[in-house]
Amino acid sequence: xxxxxxxxxxxxxxxxxxxxxxxxxxxxxxxxxxxxxxxxxxxxxxxxxxxxxxxxxxxxxxxxxxxxxxxxxxxxxxxxxxxxxxxxxxxxxxxxxxxxxxxxxxxxxxxxxxxxxxxxxxxxxxxxxxxxxxxxxxxxxxxxxxxxxxxxxxxxxxxxxxxxxxxxxxxxxxxxxxxxxxxxxxxxxxxxxxxxxxxxxxxxxxxxxxxxxxxxxxxxxxxxxxxxxxxxxxxxxxxxxxxxxxxxxxxxxxxxxxxxxxxxxxxxxxxxxxxxxxxxxxxxxx
Amino acid sequence: xxxxxxxxxxxxxxxxxxxxxxxxxxxxxxxxxxxxxxxxxxxxxxxxxxxxxxxxxxxxxxxxxxxxxxxxxxxxxxxxxxxxxxxxxxxxxxxxxxxxxxxxxxxxxxxxxxxxxxxxxxxxxxxxxxxxxxxxxxxxxxxxxxxxxxxxxxxxxxxxxxxxxxxxxxxxxxxxxxxxxxxxxxxxxxxxxxxxxxxxxxxxxxxxxxxxxxxxxxxxxxxxxxxxxxxxxxxxxxxxxxxxxxxxxxx
Numbered sequence: 118x119x120x121x122x123x124x125x126x127x128x129x130x131x132x133x134x135x136x137x138x139x140x141x142x143x144x145x146x147x148x149x150x151x152x153x154x155x156x157x158x159x160x161x162x163x164x165x166x167x168x169x170x171x172x173x174x175x176x177x178x179x180x181x182x183x184x185x186x187x188x189x190x191x192x193x194x195x196x197x198x199x200x201x202x203x204x205x206x207x208x209x210x211x212x213x214x215x216x217x218x219x220x221x222x223x224x225x226x227x228x229x230x231x232x233x234x235x236x237x238x239x240x241x242x243x244x245x246x247x248x249x250x251x252x253x254x255x256x257x258x259x260x261x262x263x264x265x266x267x268x269x270x271x272x273x274x275x276x277x278x279x280x281x282x283x284x285x286x287x288x289x290x291x292x293x294x295x296x297x298x299x300x301x302x303x304x305x306x307x308x309x310x311x312x313x314x315x316x317x318x319x320x321x322x323x324x325x326x327x328x329x330x331x332x333x334x335x336x337x338x339x340x341x342x343x344x345x346x347x348x349x350x351x352x353x354x355x356x357x358x359x360x361x362x363x364x365x366x367x368x369x370x371x372x373x374x375x376x377x378x379x380x381x382x383x384x385x386x387x388x389x390x391x392x393x394x395x396x397x398x399x400x401x402x403x
Numbered sequence: 404x405x406x407x408x409x410x411x412x413x414x415x416x417x418x419x420x421x422x423x424x425x426x427x428x429x430x431x432x433x434x435x436x437x438x439x440x441x442x443x444x445x446x447x448x449x450x451x452x453x454x455x456x457x458x459x460x461x462x463x464x465x466x467x468x469x470x471x472x473x474x475x476x477x478x479x480x481x482x483x484x485x486x487x488x489x490x491x492x493x494x495x496x497x498x499x500x501x502x503x504x505x506x507x508x509x510x511x512x513x514x515x516x517x518x519x520x521x522x523x524x525x526x527x528x529x530x531x532x533x534x535x536x537x538x539x540x541x542x543x544x545x546x547x548x549x550x551x552x553x554x555x556x557x558x559x560x561x562x563x564x565x566x567x568x569x570x571x572x573x574x575x576x577x578x579x580x581x582x583x584x585x586x587x588x589x590x591x592x593x594x595x596x597x598x599x600x601x602x603x604x605x606x607x608x609x610x611x612x613x614x615x616x617x618x619x620x621x622x623x624x625x626x627x628x629x630x631x632x633x634x635x636x637x638x639x640x641x642x643x644x645x646x647x648x649x650x651x652x653x654x
Binding site: 284286287289290291292293294295296297300304305308309399400401402403 | 454456459484485486487488491492494496498499500501502503510511514515548549550561564565568
């Protein structure tokens, strides 16, 4: 039968084109970003960058590296994620176990969603004012707290969604075999949820390690290696920012190299968590 | 007859709504008892009363006693995990645990510490997979995810998993209703083979299935037990008007 170009076929064709365009935009942006970082950063990257702290005149193009920022970022984002997990997991479990779909649960979820949407500079400023009030100076601890607050709503809501997806029948299947509640939680529920939680952790870690605004006031910046919770600490996003704002092309190139390092860290974390998720998730009941 | 489960003055309500009223019933040992009736009559609720699953339902209130081997399972001193070990459940839809085929069967053996060593565990897992009629199909992929099995195979896996902890009683809540006809037949055959060793209580709304399987029949209607007795008597010569109407297909 001959195809007629009825309205609905035209509509479908238009939507197919739109889909292709949006795909090209997303994939194209990623490719362009990677290309920019790689083409500008790769020539500038060297061993010293990864293994040394900045020496005098680093920002003028002299020797040194950004190990201080790499370590600072890993420590702050890592600790922030851990703290957010410690605080967020009980919230998520409480939401699921006790509040369920009550009015309070809706308020808590709404609050978390709003917190998720708040710009990170606001978290930075909020923590900074708080730190001023108690007489605390810019420090690694301040940065960790700011990142914890930034990551908390993301982690909690992502875990909340994972827990909500848990099939009730699965618990019942385990209970029917004479399991205790604890055995159900440890042997069955965690197995089912772990892949989702790993993904949630990655999401939060990625947001934390890539954020400049929240650590700008709270952690400050320093050329020293991170050595104390109460001293300022460097971070990769700020290293990128400071190097990029220098008027020397070779320093700007180093900014791209730093961006490359940050991207690789996020990429490794992301691929790593995917690998873990798929290992843990092969038995998950859908 | 030898009574295995004795239910006396059993009432269940969900919130305000009364679901089961004044159930008095004795379920014989080593036979297949089929609880039948139209949907919404309280069959599943009655079944869930026998392994204390009702307490998982929010707002459910239970009054009365259920004696298994002469012990009231609703006695506050009873260990609910021991009761559920003794009373296995085959649910309407199979729900494998998120682990491999082997681990699904081994799960109960592990939590109840029923095996001394790995070899004993291997033997038990193999034995109960055979018992459930699944061994031939899965023996080469024991350590693959249970989710890879078809629904019918999953239900037999759940049967193996339930049998592995050596229950005395097996409850089945319409265990074939989610299955294709061939898998359903498979399960029915297994149940008929298993009644030598277990007391089986089945809920079904399929009259023909009830006739194929039942030794003893309980007919429920609107939360009441209307009639119970040996299958042949109830099917051939029902005493109550409502049973007669149901058997004639009027509900």
